[in-house]
Structures are given as structure tokens and as C-alpha cells.
Amino acid sequence: MKGIVFTEFLEMVEEKFGFVTADAIVQDADLPSGGIYTAVGTYPHAEIVALVVQLSQKTSIPIPSLLQAFGQHLFPKFVQGYGGFFQNVTDPFVFLSSLENYIHVEVKKLYPDAELPSFDSHFPDEKTLVMEYRSARGMADFALGLLEGCLTHFQDPSTITREDLAPNGSHTRFVLTRP
Ligand code: HEM
Structure with a gap:
């Protein structure tokens, strides 16, 4: 999945839930990339899934809504x-x-x-x-x-x-x- 998807996702998380939550989901998702994304890079689709799962656990908002x-x-x-x-x-x-x-x-x-x-x-x-x-x-x-x-x-x-x-x-x- 393209890096732009990750950078925009983390920006949205920061905007809506704050930096602390954004940082925590990156840490807790245990990502092969370490959560460092560039807009033009390509990363495993599983990483966006892991980030969304973490965000859902932290916010109690269902994955489909996120x-x-x-x-x-x-x-x-x-x-x-x-x-x-x-x-x-x-x-x-x-x-x-x-x-x-x-x-x-x-x-x-x-x-x-x-x-x-x-x-x-x-x-x-x-x-x-x-x-x-x-x-x-x-x-x-x-x-x-x-x-x-x-x-x-x-x-x-x-x-x-x-x-x-x-x-x-x-x-x-x-x-x-x-x-
Ligand atoms: C200017 C408009 C659009 C651009 C530049 C664009 C570009 C992109 C890019 C860069 C990706 C990521 C591909 C990857 O990570 O490998 C993507 C994925 C996707 N796009 Fe678009 N897109 C546009 C409009 C739309 C619209 C209107 C829809 C409507 C439903 C859509 C549906 C999707 C979906 C669902 C994915 C996720 C990949 C998947 O489901 O397999 N896109 N798009």
C-alpha cells in the first residue's frame, strides 16, 4: 500500500484523537516498517490493517466506522x-x-x-x-x-x-x- 495512505491516515488520527494516540497505535501495532512512512514508499497492506485495529481498540470505535x-x-x-x-x-x-x-x-x-x-x-x-x-x-x-x-x-x-x-x-x- 502506498505511503500516502499511511501518512494521511496518521495525520487524521492526530487531528481527531491527538498525537499521543497516534504515537501509541504506531508503537503498539508492532510494524515491520517501524511506522516511518514516506508518501512515495510502498508498505505491506497488513500495516494499515494493524494500525486500524489498534485505533479501534484504543477508541472503542468499530473498524468499519474508522x-x-x-x-x-x-x-x-x-x-x-x-x-x-x-x-x-x-x-x-x-x-x-x-x-x-x-x-x-x-x-x-x-x-x-x-x-x-x-x-x-x-x-x-x-x-x-x-x-x-x-x-x-x-x-x-x-x-x-x-x-x-x-x-x-x-x-x-x-x-x-x-x-x-x-x-x-x-x-x-x-x-x-x-x-
Ligand atoms: C483523484 C481521485 C483518486 C486518486 C488520486 C486515487 C488514488 C488511490 C491510491 C494512490 C490508492 C492506494 C493504492 C495503494 O496503496 O497501493 C487508492 C486506493 C483505493 N482507491 Fe482510489 N483514488 C481516487 C479516487 C477514488 C475514489 C473516488 C474511490 C471510490 C470508491 C476510490 C477507491 C479506492 C479504494 C477502495 C482503494 C483501496 C485499495 C483497495 O480497495 O484495494 N478511489 N486510490
Whole structure:
């Protein structure tokens, strides 16, 4: 997993729970990297899982809620860091339907070792976008937070429903509906 995910996660933990908690989860997660991340480095996916598990134990907040909050936190950072993807885009459905064949493709060019999910998207009608998420890393809760962050960014009142198609967060159908 790319270092940017870790640096942003630890920044969110510091912001929401303070430095002491951020430091404690890094110590207690017993990480091969020692918890020293650079934005362009690549680290085992298991480390983000270990950090989230520690944070959940320390805060008593369930893991899915923490992953969702992290997605909400990360989306505006993507807007800041990758402004090019947002030029001339005013519609979140247009943006999201380009995720699989444009945005994550460009991300993969930037970071060839990025481990990205797949999204199968289609419009059953003009008010509805269906996005089917698949990933061996099972980060559907994180995906939901990113989708919510995206709607917030575009100030879009659409609603999101989710249907888990596998028990471990590895296959989930999201349905976004315009009012
Ligand atoms: C400008 C927009 C975006 C950029 C630059 C971007 C970039 C990235 C990067 C760098 C990673 C980490 C890959 C790794 O660590 O190896 C990632 C992972 C991920 N991205 Fe995106 N992303 C964007 C938008 C989105 C959106 C809108 C979603 C919507 C659900 C999304 C879903 C995910 C998920 C769920 C993962 C975790 C990996 C997995 O599930 O297997 N991304 N993305």
C-alpha cells in the first residue's frame, strides 16, 4: 500500500484523537516498517490493517466506522494533491464513472506498484449510478467513505446504498441515486 495512505491516515488520527494516540497505535501495532512512512514508499497492506485495529481498540470505535471516516478524510486530500483529475468536472457521477478506466489507470502510471480495486460501473437510468467494488484487500468501508467524500466535495445531495456481496468487504455494490 502506498505511503500516502499511511501518512494521511496518521495525520487524521492526530487531528481527531491527538498525537499521543497516534504515537501509541504506531508503537503498539508492532510494524515491520517501524511506522516511518514516506508518501512515495510502498508498505505491506497488513500495516494499515494493524494500525486500524489498534485505533479501534484504543477508541472503542468499530473498524468499519474508522475506515469510512478515513475515506471521508482522504477525498479532499486527493482533490488538493491531484487537482488535474478535477479540472472541468462538475458532476460527481461523471467523475466516479471515470475512476476505473481513467483515474486509477493514471494512478497506476504514477505508482506502478499501487494495489488498486476494480469498479464495474453503469447507469441503469440517468438518476442512478451503480458501482460494483471488488478487491482482495476488502476495503469496502473505505470505498464508502471516499464516495461520501466525493459527494460532499461536489455538494451533491445524492444518496448511497450499499449491498455487501461477500462477507469480508471484498465485493460490494454501491448504488448512488440522485434526488
Ligand atoms: C483523484 C481521485 C483518486 C486518486 C488520486 C486515487 C488514488 C488511490 C491510491 C494512490 C490508492 C492506494 C493504492 C495503494 O496503496 O497501493 C487508492 C486506493 C483505493 N482507491 Fe482510489 N483514488 C481516487 C479516487 C477514488 C475514489 C473516488 C474511490 C471510490 C470508491 C476510490 C477507491 C479506492 C479504494 C477502495 C482503494 C483501496 C485499495 C483497495 O480497495 O484495494 N478511489 N486510490
